[in-house]
Every structure is written in C-alpha cells, then in structure tokens.
Amino acid sequence: MTESGTDRSAAGRPDGSPARERLLPRDSEEFSGDFSGQPRSATRLTVVNLAFFWSFGIIGGFYVLLILGMLLADGAYMTAQTLPAADGGERSWFGILSEGPIGRALADRRIRYSIRLSMISCTLSAVLSVLVAVPLGYLLARHRFPGRRLVDAILDIPIVLPPLVIGLSLLILFQYPPFSRLAPLIVYQVPAVVLAQFAVACAFAVRTMKSTFDQIDPRCEQVAISLGCSRVQAFGHVVLPEARRGVLTALTLAWARSLGEFGPLLIFAGATRMKTEVLSTTVFLEMNVGNIDMAVAVSLIMVAAAIVVLMLTRLWGAPVS
Numbered sequence: 001m002t003e004s005g006t007d008r009s010a011a012g013r014p015d016g017s018p019a020r021e022r023l024l025p026r027d028s029e030e031f032s033g034d035f036s037g038q039p040r041s042a043t044r045l046t047v048v049n050l051a052f053f054w055s056f057g058i059i060g061g062f063y064v065l066l067i068l069g070m071l072l073a074d075g076a077y078m079t080a081q082t083l084p085a086a087d088g089g090e091r092s093w094f095g096i097l098s099e100g101p102i103g104r105a106l107a108d109r110r111i112r113y114s115i116r117l118s119m120i121s122c123t124l125s126a127v128l129s130v131l132v133a134v135p136l137g138y139l140l141a142r143h144r145f146p147g148r149r150l151v152d153a154i155l156d157i158p159i160v161l162p163p164l165v166i167g168l169s170l171l172i173l174f175q176y177p178p179f180s181r182l183a184p185l186i187v188y189q190v191p192a193v194v195l196a197q198f199a200v201a202c203a204f205a206v207r208t209m210k211s212t213f214d215q216i217d218p219r220c221e222q223v224a225i226s227l228g229c230s231r232v233q234a235f236g237h238v239v240l241p242e243a244r245r246g247v248l249t250a251l252t253l254a255w256a257r258s259l260g261e262f263g264p265l266l267i268f269a270g271a272t273r274m275k276t277e278v279l280s281t282t283v284f285l286e287m288n289v290g291n292i293d294m295a296v297a298v299s300l301i302m303v304a305a306a307i308v309v310l311m312l313t314r315l316w317g318a319p320v321s
Contacts, residue, residue: 071303074296078102081293101297110273111282111298117193118278122258125197129205129254130247137209138235142218158203163263166199170268192269193276197258204257205250212246213239248316256309259302 082100105111139145140152158166170192174183186192216239224234240247262280265271271281279302286295 074300074303077296078300081296101293102300105294105297105301108294110277111294113274114277114279114282114298115301117190117276118259118280121190121193121197121278122255124194125201125258126205126251126255128194128198129202130209130251132202133205133209133250133254134240134243134247136206137211138213138239140206140210141213155203155206158200159207163200163261164267167196167264167267170196170199170264187268188270188272188276190269190276193265193278196264196268197261200261200264201254201257205254208250208253209243209246212243212249216242245316249313252309252313256306259305259309 078101082102136155140148171187173179174187186195220242221234221238224238225231229237260280262284265276265278265281266284269276271277271285273285277285279298282298283295283302286292286298
C-alpha cells in the first residue's frame with residue numbers, strides 16, 4: 001500500500017487505526033441494480049416485488065381457504081339439516097335449534113356425558129402439562145447439563161409419533177411392573193383418558209415454555225441472585241411473573257391438544273359409552289353407526305370450544321414461536 005493510501009485509511013479513526021472500507025454504495029442510484037450489476041428500473045422493481053408477495057399470498061391463502069372451506073362445509077351441512085325443523089309454521093329459533101342435530105346432540109345424555117368428561121379430562125391434562133412444562137422448559141432454556149440434547153430430542157417423540165403408536169406404547173407399558181399393578185385402575189378407565197391426553201399435550205406445553213424462557217432476559221434473574229436471592233426466590237419473583245403469558249399459552253394449547261386427541265384414547269382408554277367416551281371418540285362412534293348428523297353436530301361443538309381457546313390465547317397468551 002502506498003503512503004498516501006495508508007494516510008487516508010488511518011484518517012478514518014481517531015486513534016489512527018485503519019478504517020473499514022465502505023460496504024454500501026455511496027450513491028443511491030447504485031441500489032437500482034441487482035447483484036449482477038445490471039440496472040433495474042423502478043417499474044420493474046415494483047413488478048418483481050408485487051409478484052413476490054402475490055406468489056407467497058396465493059400459496060399461503062390456499063391453505064387458509066382450505067380450512068375455511070372445511071368449516072363452511074360443516075356449517076352448511078348443519079344448516080341444511082336444521083332448516084327442515086322450521087317447516088310447519090312460525091317457530092322460535094330456539095325451538096328450531098333444539099330439534100336440529102345440535103339440539104338433539106345436547107339432549108342426548110351420552111353426549112352430555114362425553115362433553116362433561118372432555119371438559120374435566122382436558123382441564124386436568126392441561127394443568128398437569130403446565131406443572132411439568134414450567135420446570136422442564138426452564139431447565140432446557142437456562143442450563144446446560146449432560147444429556148440436555150438427548151432430553152430435548154426425547155421431548156419431540158410424542159410430537160412426531162403417530163397418535164396410535166403412543167396409545168399402543170402406553171398399553172404395553174402397563175403390562176410390565178411396577179405399572180402392571182396399577183393397570184386395573186387405569187387401563188380402559190377414566191384415568192387412562194387423562195394420561196393419554198397428557199402424554200401428547202405435555203410435549204407441546206414444554207416447547208411453549210422453553211420458547212417463553214428463551215425470550216426472557218436472564219440478566220434480571222442474575223441481578224436478583226447477586227443481591228442475595230436464592231434460585232427459588234429469583235424464579236418465583238422475577239422469572240415466573242415475566243413468563244405468565246407463556247404459561248397461559250401453554251395451558252390453552254395443552255387443553256386444545258387434549259380435546260383433539262383420538263388415537264391414544266381409542267387404544268389405551270377405549271371408547272365405552274358412559275365410561276371413557278369423550279367428544280373425539282363420540283364422533284367416531286356416531287360415524288360407525290351411520291349417524292352423520294350427530295357426528296357433524298359434535299364436531300361443531302369441538303370447533304366452538306377450539307375457537308374459544310384460540311381467542312383466549314390470542315388475547316392473553318404469549319406469541320408462540
């Protein structure tokens with residue numbers, strides 16, 4: 001390098017150290033080209049940008065329309081089955097709905113039992129999932145310990161395995177001691193419903209809580225510890241209040257996931273009427289006897305419950321990454 005070049009590069013910093021070369025062009029006109037150096041007009045750039053967003057919008061919109069189409073199809077089918085109840089004179093909407101498939105479903109004591117059992121089992125499963133997900137998600141997010149990656153991989157198994165395999169694995173697990181001693185009290189009983197739902201839903205809750213703790217700045221916790229707080233105090237007074245929205249998100253997602261479970265329940269808990277029947281197995285049983293109206297009505301009840309849970313998540317929960 002020449003002496004003049006050295007002087008110019010050293011003049012870029014107060015301490016005389018060489019300044020970095022400019023990585024960005026000086027003139028705004030240079031931005032109108034692409035990486036090949038070819039100039040690009042403003043009109044062409046606008047067209048390319050629009051094509052980019054439109055292509056992404058069409059690809060994503062197809063899936064959104066597919067979901068809306070399924071929901072609208074269920075609603076249209078249910079409306080077509082409900083409107084004939086209005087024939088024969090003026091009647092109130094309550095009377096029409098009560099004689100439609102949804103009204104008949106809610107009047108059936110077996111379906112009412114499945115609704116009640118679904119609400120109780122999903123709530124228990126969600127609470128148990130959060131009780132496990134909070135400490136486990138915290139350890140995975142904050143600490144490095146031997147076997148951490150192995151534990152992290154194991155937690156993905158309930159997510160990637162087919163649900164029927166999880167139910168079959170639970171059934172086989174309770175054939176061996178010490179679990180075999182509890183098998184008469186759990187297998188094909190109401191506790192099996194909660195356990196099967198928990199086995200799948202907890203993995204989603206753990207992922208949610210790990211993501212929540214990853215987004216919380218650990219410096220506040222370290223400051224609390226440096227001021228004399230124990231780990232328990234720092235977690236309870238600093239970390240946990242910051243993670244409350246994530247806890248609510250994990251709770252609602254675990255509840256919704258439990259509501260939609262079917263495979264593990266069918267294998268591990270069975271689908272016995274007035275015993276282990278929940279909403280998802282009710283749809284299966286009604287379809288088996290050819291009662292499509294009742295199956296669709298129960299499906300819409302599940303859709304309504306899922307929408308309520310999603311609304312709670314969006315209003316009070318934390319964004320899930």
